[in-house]
Structures are given as structure tokens and as C-alpha cells.
Amino acid sequence: MIDLPLALHIPDGFLSGDVAALAGVVAIAAVAYGLRVANVELDEARIPLLGVLAAFIFAGQMLNFPIAGGTSGHFLGATLAAVLLGPWLACLVMAVVLAVQAFAFADGGISALGANVLNMGVLGALLAGLLVSGAMSVLPRTRGSFLAVVGVVSWLAVMVGAAATSLELAVSDTVPLATSLPAMLGVHSLIGIGEAVITVAAVSAVLAARPDLVALAPAELTTGTAALQPLGGEAQA
């Protein structure tokens, strides 16, 4: 019995060699840039956060919730990672999660790993980085509008991942775009609601406990505690 748990995880055999290779190159470039960002910018307090976030996203991806029509979905996590760590470190976190899933749990293909990192990590993380910062530069910089933006963007990130997956399957001649795109977007519009609920709840909890760890939050939401001693070694006044 080979039971392939998928969600958005593409197994081997769905993508042509060209598509898998191209997606792999893009994913590797994003992860390499993420490593460089970590090398230069990662501060002391965020080192454990990177591990914790990867663990939380791995756990969340195991929790399939039922949606309509005998289908389930699960949390993906790219928006959460991008909001807490910034988009490039988020690419790293998602790559760690997806690589462990592929190699240790046979979840998602090996040659398709690049496409999976692209669809479920890089695209969502970069979209969240752009849209959250962009929206907060025009919206009132309050907790409420920040969380609303995070919710909407996390839903969009799931939709973009689903659309990208359909596109890759179409270019690979596995299934025509006109067949898979409406189905993928339909299912993932519901999965995206779950994504938004979990992402908003998690961001709101971190905002309450450690606002300084929410990288994309506007300064107004993180400076309320600035008078307290930062915990990292290299405190800046």
C-alpha cells in the first residue's frame, strides 16, 4: 500500500524534469539568500525562534481539518513564518520543514522538493513580506488592522501556492490548467480560511507575549515594551 499524503505536497511523478529542475533552481536561490540573511542579520533572540517556528509549522501541517465534500486541509505556515522572521528567513524555515517531511516521512517528492519549497514556502513568504509591509504603510498602524492584513495575506498565500501548483502540473502535461485550476482554487479557498484563523491566532499570541519577535509588525506595536531590557547579548538602546 502506498498512501501519499499530499495537501499541496507534490509527489514525484507529477512534474516533468524541466519543471522540477526550474522550480529547484528558484528554491535553491531563495534558500541561499535566506542563509545569507541569517548570516548577516539574525539576532540572538531569533535563533531559537527559527527552530520553534519550524517545529510549530511541522506540527501544524500534521493537523488536517475537515472541509467540505470529504476533503481535508492543513495549515501551511509561510505567512506566519514571514510575519515573525521576515520573508527570507521564512524561506529557510519552510525549506527545513519540507525537507524533513520529504526525506524522513516520504511526504512530498524528492525531485519535487524544489517545487514544494517554492509553492508552500518562497511564494507565500515573499508575498507576505511585500503585502504586509505595503498594506501597513497605508493603513492605520493598529493591532486590529495589522491582524486583519495578516489574515487576508495568509489566505492569499495559500491561493497563490495552489495556483502555482496547478501551473506547474499544466506545464508538465500532467493535467490541463483549465481542469485543475478551478478545482485547486476552490478547495484551497476553504483551506485558506483555516490558514488565516491559525496564522492570526499565532501572531496575536506572539504579539501579546513577545511583540519584539514579530518582524513585520509596525514599530507602534512593538515599542510599547522598548523600555524593558532586550534579552539578546547585543542590546541596542
Next chain:
Amino acid sequence: MNRLSTRIFTVLALALAIGLATAVSPFASASPDGLEKVAEDKAFLDQGRLARIQEDSPIPDYAFPGVENERVATGLAGFVGTLAVFAIGYGLAFVVRRRAPRAGPAGGAPA
């Protein structure tokens, strides 16, 4: 405003992740999810296959090997997997960060 230390925050968040993966995942929905459902409906699911290396996966399909009870097998897989992902994520961040250029010119990362 009450702020948690990084250590306490880490322990609490990790405990939550391990708790969810161990105790809740065995009761998660077993229905086909997103892509799997679409692949089934549009009849391309059977094109999927395991890569050679995945045939020897330590914990295939999120079931800890050698455990009869399915729920226990899933919970164990969640426990081990969450800890492993935490260790790899933490370790990677720690190693990469220690090569920070400001620590010395010997890092050698091309700009």
C-alpha cells in the same frame, strides 16, 4: 505588559508544538487533502510515486514503524518529527549565525 524571556517563550511554544503533534494529530481528519483530492477527482493521482530513497524512509506516511496502534504510531511520529525539526532549525540558525562576518574576516561568504 508582561514579557516572557526568550527561554520561557521557546519552551512554551515548543511544548505546544510537541503537544499538538503528539496528542492531537492522531485525531486529525484522514480525508484526502487539497491536491490529493483534486488528483483523485481529475484522475492523475496514480502518476505519483515514491522516490527510491523514500522507500527506506524512517517514518513513512507519519506512522512510527513497529507500532500496531495507528493513533499511537502517528503520535510517536509527530513527537519525534517535531523534535527533529526543532533541532535542525535551531542548529542551522546557530551555525549560520556564528559565521557572521562581524565576528571576523575569515567567514569567506561571497558578497
